Amino acid sequence: LAGVPYNAINSMKMLDDLVDVNKANMMKAEKIASEGISNLTRAQKRNLDTLDNIINKHLTEKDFSGTLRDLQGNPVPKPGGGHWNHLQEMQDSYKGLIKIRKGLEGSLNNPQLNAATREVLQDGLDKANKYIKEIEDLFEPFGGI
Known part of the structure; x- marks a missing residue:
């Protein structure tokens, strides 16, 4: 990543972290919905x-x-x-x-x-x-x- 400004690298990492959090939240919501439906x-x-x-x-x-x-x-x-x-x-x-x-x-x-x-x-x-x-x-x- 030579030549890429630190802020851009940091922003990309933050975006990746947000995507991971969003995926985890979606999986949790799907699990809750599935549990709710089965009951x-x-x-x-x-x-x-x-x-x-x-x-x-x-x-x-x-x-x-x-x-x-x-x-x-x-x-x-x-x-x-x-x-x-x-x-x-x-x-x-x-x-x-x-x-x-x-x-x-x-x-x-x-x-x-x-x-x-x-x-x-x-x-x-x-x-x-x-x-x-x-x-x-x-x-x-x-x-x-």
Whole structure:
């Protein structure tokens, strides 16, 4: 490393150290998540799986834009005739999220939960609340959901 300024060498070493710390933190987080998932009850797993299903299949960007069009009185036409009912799909998703939120809140009230399981359930609850708020915000200018 002849000719390389000391500060540059020192900065590279500090960067390497940061990368190592970041890798260690990621491995620790993955281990905690894995422990948390393995300790879930069937009902808790079902709630989290249903949450992911609702988000991935029914709360896409197209679902939100289609719902907005429905609310504005401009529904998305189907290629073979008729219109998509994004409004009903969004209302059904909202009801499902509310049910999941209730289940996750109930699970989190258990004082016997270990930290890893509590973290997994709290992450799920946070995700559910985020989408509930997005749906409520979408409907708010039209009188609410």
